[in-house]
Amino acid sequence: MASVKTKIAKPINVLIIDDHKMVRDGLKVMLGSLKQFMQFSVFEAESGEEALKKKDFNAIDLMIIDYNMPGMSGAETVFAVLRSKPEMKILALSNYSELPYIQNMVDAGAKGYILKNIEPAEMLRAIKTILSGNKYFSNEVAIKLLDEQEEKTMQKIRLQKFITPRENQVLQMIAREMTSKQIGEQLFVNSRTVDSHRRNLTKKLNAKNTVGLIKIAYKLNLIEE
Amino acid sequence: MASVKTKIAKPINVLIIDDHKMVRDGLKVMLGSLKQFMQFSVFEAESGEEALKKKDFNAIDLMIIDYNMPGMSGAETVFAVLRSKPEMKILALSNYSELPYIQNMVDAGAKGYILKNIEPAEMLRAIKTILSGNKYFSNEVAIKLLDEQEEKTMQKIRLQKFITPRENQVLQMIAREMTSKQIGEQLFVNSRTVDSHRRNLTKKLNAKNTVGLIKIAYKLNLIEE
DNA sequence: CAAAAACTCCGTAGAAATACGGATTTTTTA
DNA sequence: TAAAAAATCCGTATTTCTACGGAGTTTTTG
Structure with missing residues (x-):
């Protein structure tokens, strides 16, 4: 039997897909800062195309995909990934909290949507939530969704006077x-x-x-x- | 000059409106558990009607209002409160994360919507967010909102085959x-x-x-x- | 109460939509 | 490649909608 010196939690294989090195690095640092709670092995890809060619594709537990990238968009990437591995957990990352963007990613199959200003604690929560099979959305996203509705209501009120x-x-x-x-x-x-x-x-x-x-x-x- | 023995942050005056004593008590305990971060003076009302009659109405900084109550509903209460004090911060509290409920409260003017299973940490965040003039929604609420959209998309796909x-x-x-x-x-x-x-x-x-x-x-x- | 707004009714006509039943050609697919 | 599905075109007839203009009545409101 192989000897096990210390009890080590299996690290989570995360693939970060973003065309900006800075963003990838930032994410890596953030994931590193969570190591006391969860271990990550970080893989990187600069584009959706590259991500799909990864040989360790099947070992990936979680993908974090940027919304806007040259070439394949985030949504297209999500869609393509899920076609070859439907159970993949995907977290969409974006600067935008507007409905159409969120909608695109969620429609494509992303299990969560977070903004780039996310704090480490929230990131941990997001990852945990998604890995356990649930969905996660930043609160700001929810606010935007409801603001949309609110605007409708305002218009309605204005119109009903008309x-x-x-x-x-x-x-x-x-x-x-x-x-x-x-x-x-x-x-x-x-x-x-x-x-x-x-x-x-x-x-x-x-x-x-x-x-x-x-x-x-x-x-x-x-x-x- | 009056002597100040210790530096004490001004407590936040919170009015809890809920017909169930148990819920009110639970909230009080939770707010009490946050005292290291924020001090609360808790007031209570069993109904919307009672809340509106409170004499210290104007001293209230934040109201936490339950969704379903006998007599005036939560939404009606929110609306009535805001008519006499438009800048009042109101946090809606509910067991339900269904769109129509949320919609009702938000339309009436609630600045946030949380579920009763909220954790103290999230409660603190919600209160802080609202007191600073922003909106706050539980993540579960966001998920429900997007699920709604997702269902539409599924229907759409089914139909487009037809x-x-x-x-x-x-x-x-x-x-x-x-x-x-x-x-x-x-x-x-x-x-x-x-x-x-x-x-x-x-x-x-x-x-x-x-x-x-x-x-x-x-x-x-x-x-x- | 006077004016304004909302609601009501109507004539004439043409444009558009709906109903029904078919038939041919093109494209898809088993 | 044969069958099925989709897309095309057409005739006839009726109903519904749209356009334009006008006018009387009721209700609301300053």
Whole structure:
């Protein structure tokens, strides 16, 4: 039997994919500073393409991938990696906390999204969370996500001052796929009246046709369902 | 000049609003455990109504409000509080990390949203963040928000297998408020062809009319913009 | 109370969408 | 390569939507 001198926790194999050496170095230092809690063996790649060619690809436990890189983007890299190894744990790293970026990475299959200003303690938490099969997102990311929603609400409030209650009601009914005739019957008014409301709405909301109305209604969450 | 024996940081006045004594007590204990970092003077209210009647209302620095309470709901309480004191810092507390709940509280004006399983360290971070004028959300909350998005994406993928590429293309153009005629011109096909696609889409997606198409397209994020 | 805003109704017409049923050509795929 | 799926085109007919202009009634509001 092989002798085991000390009990050593198996190090985590981390592959850092980023085109900037500085970022890679910074990450290495940060991971090193966590060695009392977790040991890391750090591998590096300057691009998604390079990462995919790594021979020790299968030994990697965790990948940290930058969002924007020349050549394959972060999202493309994530996608490509997961195609060859679906269970790979991937942490997306970015400067941006805007929804579209996050969305891209998460859609591609990243299990977490952190910002570059992350503190070591949070990094440790992020890595632990992801390695245990869960997802991790920086709080700032959450804030951005909700701000998005908040903006919608504001717009909605502004708009609902702009369109009259009746118009609002008609809009909701249009959104339920009802025709002017049906709406008129339900509201006990002439279908031509409904047409008038419809026309006013189209003008007020600056829409070309009913499709435009629905789009606005959707954007502003005027549609329940 | 008055004598100052020891340098004492001014305690933060916290009002806890929750109908369950147990939760209030638990919070008090947790806040007490943070005294080495921050001093709290804890006030309590069993309901939104009671909170609004507090005479030391104006001395409160931070409110922690439970989501579901008999009588005024958490969101209503938040809204009412902010009407009389718009700059009040409010932290929403809940068992639920579902979007609609979070949405309600944030819309009402809560500056943060934490779950009841929060750890003291995170609580401290949340309070600090909010008192400094920022927003704070538990990570689990962020995950839920993104899962929501992910589900959409899955649906989208499923659906895009169902509708043909051409149909998808036509759908996008319909969503741009284009008529069949215009679409036909742009795709160099007869407008009747577009009508056929439109008809097939309506049937496949089980919509009554164009409005239904757009609704589905929107739900599934098929529409860029 | 007077003015403004919102809601209502209507005529005429043309454009667009929907319904139904088919047929041909092209492309994909087993 | 044969079958299936997708994309194309078309005829007929009806319904719905959009456009333009006008006008009466009710409600809201300063």
